[in-house]
Amino acid sequence: MKITVLGAGAWGTAFGQVLADAGNDVTMWAREPEIVQGIRDQHHNAVRLPSVKRLPENMTATGDRAEAVCGARIVVVAIAAQFARIALEPFKDLISENAIVVSLMKGIERNTGKRMDEVVREALALPAERFAAVSGPNLSKEIADRQPSATVVACEDIDVAHTVASACATEYFKTFVTTDVIGLEMCGSLKNVVALAVGMARGAGYGENTAAMIETRGLAELTALGEAAGANPRTFAGLAGVGDLIATCGSPLSRNYTFGSNLGKGMSVAEATAASSGVAEGVPTTDAVVALGRKFGVPTPLACAMSRVLDEGIPCAQMLAELFSADISEE
Ligand SMILES: NC(=O)C1=CN([C@@H]2O[C@H](COP(=O)(O)OP(=O)(O)OC[C@H]3O[C@@H](n4cnc5c(N)ncnc54)[C@H](OP(=O)(O)O)[C@@H]3O)[C@@H](O)[C@H]2O)C=CC1
Ligand SMILES: O=C(CO)COP(=O)(O)O
Structure with a gap:
C-alpha cells in the first residue's frame, strides 16, 4: 500500500525504510528541496540519515503536500513535536478521510501541555479510531542498520493498531499492539x-x-x-x-x-x-x-x-x- 511519511528527519527516514522493507510504496514529504531531491534521485538522505548509503527503491520523496498524501492509506507524522501542529494544518483537507494517521513523535506541546495524540487529532480533525502512535526503544541509526528491534503501536481501535503494526513489521522490526494511547504517549x-x-x-x-x-x-x-x-x-x-x-x-x-x-x-x-x-x-x-x-x-x-x-x-x-x-x- 502507499504510505506517506511527513518529515524526513532521522527517525522519519529510518521508519520510511522499515515501511519500504515491509513491502509498502513509501513517499517521504520534506520541506527542503535538497532532502527531497536526495531521497528521490539518489535514494540518500545526506542531511538527516547519512549512515544509510542507499535507501530502498520503493521509497521516493516530494515537497508537494497534495502529491505526498494523495492515495496514502497511512500517513506517518515524524516532525519535531513543537512544530507538529503548524506543519500539519496545511494537510488537513488533503489527507483522505479513510486514511490512518500515525505519530512517531515523542514530546509534549510546550504552550498547551498537550500530548501528540491530542495535537495531531486537533490539527487534522481526526477521530480517535483513525489515530495511532508508535513508540518503543527505537534509536533511529540502529534501526536504519536493520538491527533487531521492537516497538508498540497504540490505537483506541485495536484492529487499526493491528493494521499499522502489520504495515511496519519486518524480520528485524517486531511490532506489538495496545489500546493505551495515553500511556504510550506519556512514556515516549x-x-x-x-x-x-x-x-x-x-x-x-x-x-x-x-x-x-x-x-x-x-x-x-x-x-x-x-x-x-x-x-x-x-x-x-x-x-x-x-x-x-x-x-x-x-x-x-x-x-x-x-x-x-x-x-x-x-x-x-x-x-x-x-x-x-x-x-x-x-x-x-x-x-x-x-x-x-x-x-x-x-x-x-x-x-x-x-x-x-x-x-x-x-x-x-x-x-x-x-x-x-x-x-x-x-x-
Ligand atoms: N531519532 C530517533 O531515534 C527517534 C525519534 N523519535 C521522535 O520522532 C520525532 C522526529 O525525530 P527525528 O526524525 O529523529 O528528528 P530530526 O531532528 O532528525 O528531524 C526533525 C524533523 O522535523 C521537521 N520539522 C521541524 N520543524 C518543522 C516545521 N516547522 N515544518 C515541517 N517540518 C519540520 C524537520 O524538518 P527540517 O529538516 O526541514 O528541519 C525534520 O524532518 C521526534 O519527536 C523524536 O522524538 C522517536 C523515536 C526514535
Ligand atoms: O526515542 C528515541 C529512542 O527510542 C530516540 O531518542 P532521542 O530523541 O533522544 O535521540
Whole structure:
C-alpha cells in the first residue's frame, strides 16, 4: 500500500525504510528541496540519515503536500513535536478521510501541555479510531542498520493498531499492539526528560549507580504522571516504558542523552543546542511535564530539577540533590 511519511528527519527516514522493507510504496514529504531531491534521485538522505548509503527503491520523496498524501492509506507524522501542529494544518483537507494517521513523535506541546495524540487529532480533525502512535526503544541509526528491534503501536481501535503494526513489521522490526494511547504517549515523551538527567550525570562523570537511581526514580515519576493522565500503569513496564528508558538513557545515539551529557561536561544550553545532531525533544518538554505535574497534583522532582538546569543553569550536583526531599520516605 502507499504510505506517506511527513518529515524526513532521522527517525522519519529510518521508519520510511522499515515501511519500504515491509513491502509498502513509501513517499517521504520534506520541506527542503535538497532532502527531497536526495531521497528521490539518489535514494540518500545526506542531511538527516547519512549512515544509510542507499535507501530502498520503493521509497521516493516530494515537497508537494497534495502529491505526498494523495492515495496514502497511512500517513506517518515524524516532525519535531513543537512544530507538529503548524506543519500539519496545511494537510488537513488533503489527507483522505479513510486514511490512518500515525505519530512517531515523542514530546509534549510546550504552550498547551498537550500530548501528540491530542495535537495531531486537533490539527487534522481526526477521530480517535483513525489515530495511532508508535513508540518503543527505537534509536533511529540502529534501526536504519536493520538491527533487531521492537516497538508498540497504540490505537483506541485495536484492529487499526493491528493494521499499522502489520504495515511496519519486518524480520528485524517486531511490532506489538495496545489500546493505551495515553500511556504510550506519556512514556515516549517523559523518558526524554529522564535521558537528559542521566546524560547530564554521565557527562559530569558519575557512574552506574547514579544512572540507575535517576532512571528508576524517573520511571516512578513518569508512571505516576501517566496514571494521573489516564494511562494504564502496565504500559510503563513494557517496551515503550522501561524499554525505551533503557535504550535512550544508555546510548550516545540518543540526542537527549547527548544533550544532557554536554550540559554535564559544562556546556551551556545554547552550546548544547548548537552541538545537537537533531531535535532533543526533552528540552521543550521538560517545562510541559512540570506544568502537567501541577495540573494533576503529581510531584515531578526530576522534571522540576531539569527545568532549573535548563532555565537557570543549576549544576549537576544540585540537580541530583533536588531529586529527593530531606526526609526519608517509603520508596
Ligand atoms: N531519532 C530517533 O531515534 C527517534 C525519534 N523519535 C521522535 O520522532 C520525532 C522526529 O525525530 P527525528 O526524525 O529523529 O528528528 P530530526 O531532528 O532528525 O528531524 C526533525 C524533523 O522535523 C521537521 N520539522 C521541524 N520543524 C518543522 C516545521 N516547522 N515544518 C515541517 N517540518 C519540520 C524537520 O524538518 P527540517 O529538516 O526541514 O528541519 C525534520 O524532518 C521526534 O519527536 C523524536 O522524538 C522517536 C523515536 C526514535
Ligand atoms: O526515542 C528515541 C529512542 O527510542 C530516540 O531518542 P532521542 O530523541 O533522544 O535521540
